[in-house]
Amino acid sequence: MPATTITAFERSPDRGRGLARDMRVRWALEEVGQPYGTRLVSFAQMKAPAHRALHPFGQIPTYEEGSLALFETGAIVLHIAESHAGLLPADAHARSRAIMWMFAALNTVEPPIVEWGAAKILEQDKPWYAQRQPLLDERVRTRLAELAQRLGEADWLDGDTFSAGDLLMVTVLRRLGDASPLLGEQPSLLAYIARGEARPAYQRAFADQLAVFTASQAPN
Amino acid sequence: MPATTITAFERSPDRGRGLARDMRVRWALEEVGQPYGTRLVSFAQMKAPAHRALHPFGQIPTYEEGSLALFETGAIVLHIAESHAGLLPADAHARSRAIMWMFAALNTVEPPIVEWGAAKILEQDKPWYAQRQPLLDERVRTRLAELAQRLGEADWLDGDTFSAGDLLMVTVLRRLGDASPLLGEQPSLLAYIARGEARPAYQRAFADQLAVFTASQAPN
Structure with missing residues (x-):
């Protein structure tokens, strides 16, 4: 189990086109070569207290890494960029x-x-x-x-x-x-x-979010 | 002349209520105790090429510090917070x-x-x-x-x-x-x-932006 876990839609309303905001975090993690796990949440779960404790506005994605918990995509991407080489210049x-x-x-x-x-x-x-x-x-x-x-x-x-x-x-x-x-x-x-x-990092991230959507459409 | 210069409205449409975005940068600079100069721009100047070279979206504020030029209030406030103690925790x-x-x-x-x-x-x-x-x-x-x-x-x-x-x-x-x-x-x-x-830093910043508006209303 990777040390980092993000949340994403169980069934993305964008039908796997990579428009949901977890795509931004997936892409950033792929650019810096960090593995991560994904926890899928339903719309009902997203608005329930357990998820709101992580994300006060009841949205995805969230980001958990050890005892650090973040929401807000820009902040998550910046945290990843500050922690690993590849997304911010050295100058x-x-x-x-x-x-x-x-x-x-x-x-x-x-x-x-x-x-x-x-x-x-x-x-x-x-x-x-x-x-x-x-x-x-x-x-x-x-x-x-x-x-x-x-x-x-x-x-x-x-x-x-x-x-x-x-x-x-x-x-x-x-x-x-x-x-x-x-x-x-x-x-x-x-x-x-x-x-x-x-x-390549974009394409890996895109494939991973599409796989979640495709699996959500499979018959039980 | 302080090393840092920001831009603000020559005549703020908020009539000095501190709602224009230069207020955010002024407040941040006051919190960390950094002096700054202000260059006032008219609406026409804001959309002209010289200002657009600093701010591609033709808005205020901008931030110039030596050879660094920034626009976008969030980024300016974060730059100030990263450069001086007082706006970001150490942990x-x-x-x-x-x-x-x-x-x-x-x-x-x-x-x-x-x-x-x-x-x-x-x-x-x-x-x-x-x-x-x-x-x-x-x-x-x-x-x-x-x-x-x-x-x-x-x-x-x-x-x-x-x-x-x-x-x-x-x-x-x-x-x-x-x-x-x-x-x-x-x-x-x-x-x-x-x-x-x-x-106190808020109040100093508020007074400074109000003074600009008040001066803009004075008879010539």
């Missing part, structure tokens, strides 16, 4: 900038993407949905254009070296979906996502 | 948990509060505003209840010791406003905010 300024991109992914780029996705799920039957959608598109479009402008022709956000900031940014952008017209307007971001998805 | 696990609360403030608690506030400003004239507002209230209400449940009777999120996680969480909760009915439902969170606001 102090470059390290600060990598952490800057972690926060930018989660606090500046992800929120309008979450709103855009949440409206599709929660408000599609509301009378205002069609009128409101262009507002949500525009907020995402602005952020993607600004991000593409900064990325320029670089491979990764801070230049040549992949970091935990790229890991989070790629997973945030993937939430828009494979065939997103908004992403389609920014070919350099599509190429950036593809570079992330091509990493 | 490794407690330090990881303080960083966990920084991410929780910005990625889990702030987004529904931003949406709630943005709808009030941007969608108040839309036909769907009144019908949609209860959905936004409910999302904020859920997060506040979960946060209050975890805080319990403790002074700070991880117990007895104030950290950068509390600094960000207090500033996130303050965005709901002084007389928020949603905050009124959680007296323990009101008391938590008041504990933050009572800190």
Whole structure:
């Protein structure tokens, strides 16, 4: 049994497309070569007191390593990045900038993407949905254009070296979906996502989360 | 001239209530006792290429210290906390948990509060505003209840010791406003905010950002 245990959905609502947030932690652990175990939780378990003791907001993933228990994906990825080589540069300024991109992914780029996705799920039957959608598109479009402008022709956000900031940014952008017209307007971001998805660590993490979903669909 | 320079609004839309994000950086610098200079930017300057070179998303604050340039408030506060004593505990696990609360403030608690506030400003004239507002209230209400449940009777999120996680969480909760009915439902969170606001470092930072706004209103 590995010393590290994460939680993930017993049946992921994304149907194994790697959009649930355990994917971020799996990918980080694969990048640094650390084994881990996975404890699957149902939606009911996720909201029950035992899980809330680990995660006050009743979500996945959580991270347990010895007597350390963490929730919040950004914090878990940063903890992994600080504990092992491979996700943060050694140079102090470059390290600060990598952490800057972690926060930018989660606090500046992800929120309008979450709103855009949440409206599709929660408000599609509301009378205002069609009128409101262009507002949500525009907020995402602005952020993607600004991000593409900064990325320029670089491979990764801070230049040549992949970091935990790229890991989070790629997973945030993937939430828009494979065939997103908004992403389609920014070919350099599509190429950036593809570079992330091509990493062997990403592919191992993706296969592992897909295997959980596939098993959940198997007949008893 | 101090070695550290931040940017802030020339005329803050919050009218000096300490809700703009430079307040977070000012408070952190006051907690660790570091002097800093402030460069004020207009809305037009904020979106112009010179500022975008520092902040690709065209916002404030930015942070310059020698040859290091950062944007994204969470990353700036973490950089300050890592460079000086006073905002992160020495114990490794407690330090990881303080960083966990920084991410929780910005990625889990702030987004529904931003949406709630943005709808009030941007969608108040839309036909769907009144019908949609209860959905936004409910999302904020859920997060506040979960946060209050975890805080319990403790002074700070991880117990007895104030950290950068509390600094960000207090500033996130303050965005709901002084007389928020949603905050009124959680007296323990009101008391938590008041504990933050009572800190001398908070008060110095608040006075400094208010002075900028007051000066911007003075007749030429």
